[in-house]
Amino acid sequence: MSRFLRIALFAPSAAGLGALLLWSAAGLPDFGHYHHAYGRILNASAQSERHVTNVVGSVVFDYRGFDTLGEEFILFAAVMGLALLLREIDDRRPQPREQVDSDALRLLGVGLAAALLVLGLDVVAHGYLTPGGGFQGGVIVASAFLLLYLALGYRGFRVLTPRSGVDFVEGAGAGGYAVIGIASMLLGAAYLHNFGPLGTSGKLAAGGSIPFLNVASALEVSAAFVLLYTEFLEELAAVPVRA
Amino acid sequence: MSYLPYALAVWIFLCGLFGVVTSRSLVHLVVCLSVAQSSTYVLLLSIGYVDRAGAPIFADVPKGTRAVDPVVQALTLTDVVVSVTVVGLLLALTIQAKKEAGTTDPDKLASMHG
Numbered sequence: 001m002s003r004f005l006r007i008a009l010f011a012p013s014a015a016g017l018g019a020l021l022l023w024s025a026a027g028l029p030d031f032g033h034y035h036h037a038y039g040r041i042l043n044a045s046a047q048s049e050r051h052v053t054n055v056v057g058s059v060v061f062d063y064r065g066f067d068t069l070g071e072e073f074i075l076f077a078a079v080m081g082l083a084l085l086l087r088e089i090d091d092r093r094p095q096p097r098e099q100v101d102s103d104a105l106r107l108l109g110v111g112l113a114a115a116l117l118v119l120g121l122d123v124v125a126h127g128y129l130t131p132g133g134g135f136q137g138g139v140i141v142a143s144a145f146l147l148l149y150l151a152l153g154y155r156g157f158r159v160l161t162p163r164s165g166v167d168f169v170e171g172a173g174a175g176g177y178a179v180i181g182i183a184s185m186l187l188g189a190a191y192l193h194n195f196g197p198l199g200t201s202g203k204l205a206a207g208g209s210i211p212f213l214n215v216a217s218a219l220e221v222s223a224a225f226v227l228l229y230t231e232f233l234e235e236l237a238a239v240p241v242r243a
Numbered sequence: 244m245s246y247l248p249y250a251l252a253v254w255i256f257l258c259g260l261f262g263v264v265t266s267r268s269l270v271h272l273v274v275c276l277s278v279a280q281s282s283t284y285v286l287l288l289s290i291g292y293v294d295r296a297g298a299p300i301f302a303d304v305p306k307g308t309r310a311v312d313p314v315v316q317a318l319t320l321t322d323v324v325v326s327v328t329v330v331g332l333l334l335a336l337t338i339q340a341k342k343e344a345g346t347t348d349p350d351k352l353a354s355m356h357g
Contacts, residue, residue, distance in 0.1 A: 003265070010264045018257050025249035032245065032294035039291065039299075039312030046313075047301050055299040055313040056320070064317060071321045078328030085335040130302050135320060202302065221324075228331050235338055 050194060051201040052210060057128035060135075061213040065192040068213070069177055072220050076174045079224045086231040092238035094154045109151020116144040124218040128207050134214045138221025145226050154237035161230060166223050173220025180212050248289035256282035269337040269347040273330055280326045284319050291315030 029035055042063065046055045050062060060068050100106055124137030149157035181192040189195060192213075199206035259279025266272035291312030297304065299313035341347050 006264060010261065014257050014260060017260075018253055021253040021256070022250060025246055025253060028246070028249055028290060030245040031248050031289055032292050034291055034293050034312055036312065036314075039314045042313055043299055043310045044307075047306065053300060053302040055301070055310070056316045059313050059317040060320060064314070067317075067321065071324055075324055075328050078332050082331050082335045085332075085339055131298065131300060133320075135324060231335070232338075 047201060050207050050210065051198040052128040052207040053202055054128050054130060054133070057133050057214070058207070058210060060133060061128065061210045061217070062194050062207075065181070065213060068217065069181065069192065072174050072177055072217060075224050076170065076220065079170070079227050082228060083231055086235060092234055094158075094238055099155070100151060100153045106151050109147055113144045113147040113151060116147055117141060120144060120222070124214065125204065127214045127218075128210045129202060129204070134217030135221050138218040139225060141218070141222040142225030142229065146229050149229070149233060154233055157233065158230070161226050163230070166226050166230070169219050170223035170227060173216050173218070173223060176216040177213060177220065180209055180216060184209065248285065248292075252282045252286035252289065254282075255279070255285060267348055267350070269340060269349060269352075270334070272349065273333045273337065276333070277326055277330050280322070280329075283322055287315045287319045287322065 042055055042059060046058045046063070047053060050058050052058045100109075120137045120140030120143070122137075123132035123140055124134055127133030127137060145157065145161055148160055152160070184193045184195045185191055187195050194208040194210065196208040196212075197205075198208050204211070256279050259275050259277075259282065262275030262278060263272055266275060291314070293309060293311050296309035296311045299310040299316065301308065301310070337347055340352060344352055346352060
């Protein structure tokens with residue numbers, strides 16, 4: 001199909017779709033006048049019920065924790081699919097030019113990666129108290145490893161993220177989340193229902209099982225992203241070893 | 244003007260769709276798809292917005308402070324995760340397409356057989 005014809009077909013259909021969407025948007029509540037009860041009830045009661053101050057965190061890891069289980073496994077399955085698509089059967093070796101020669105760059109990169117790692121762990125740890133959580137912090141932790149690639153090159157990155165280790169952490173994160181759900185069933189509650197001591201609101205030891213689910217998702221997300229980076233960097237920086 | 248944020252979401256979605264339709268490279272197409280998907284963040288977050296309200300995080304504010312809806316924010320988090328995984332998978336497919344066909348132009352890929 002020619003380019004002109006394609007745009008000529010797109011323009012009226014996009015106009016039609018846009019008109020339909022705008023029409024449906026006109027049926028939504030006025031901006032800033034949200035009337036759903038669910039969110040208001042959670043805002044009013046989550047803090048006293050669960051002793052956590054980040055209501056979004058309590059929605060993700062408690063009130064709608066089952067959704068998050070699905071979300072974790074979407075990420076898990078997608079990264080597995082990506083590894084299937086990109087992983088070669090033969091061994092790969094780093095290209096000779098994939099090295100960082102500057103000591104200053106290496107030192108700076110490793111220092112920044114350490115700082116980023118600490119920031120990521122902080123965002124994870126306080127996920128249910130202040131903005132953050134396992135997903136956001138997990139991505140930051142994985143970025144620290146990406147910075148290590150920039151500082152140390154592909155070889156150093158692979159030494160610091162051994163495949164079996166990353167695979168294990170990813171599996172432990174996804175599986176751990178599911179197992180915590182089973183633990184609450186063993187205690188006689190519904191799957192993924194909150195259990196454990198609620199602690200003091202505003203402290204790290206609070207929220208019952210929320211901190212554990214938070215850490216499980218952080219493990220899963222950080223390992224999934226490191227795996228994802230590894231697969232793409234391998235395409236970029238490694239050559240297959242011809243037998 | 245109270246529907247403007249919803250109209251913005253529609254506009255972002257159509258922009259992304261335009262990019263997908265006219266794309267000349269699969270990498271560009273994937274980026275346009277994520278632009279289209281980002282319209283759903285705008286839509287979700289603007290539906291949950293409450294006038295003169297803060298974030299639903301009560302760490303430093305007195306109890307009972309007005310806050311926006313936490314449920315749509317959690318949904319947006321799911322949305323972002325799904326978006327990232329889709330982008331990752333599609334980029335992997337792009338690499339495979341480049342390896343197999345030697346091109347990332349969707350028009351040229353369409354004319355390939357077998």
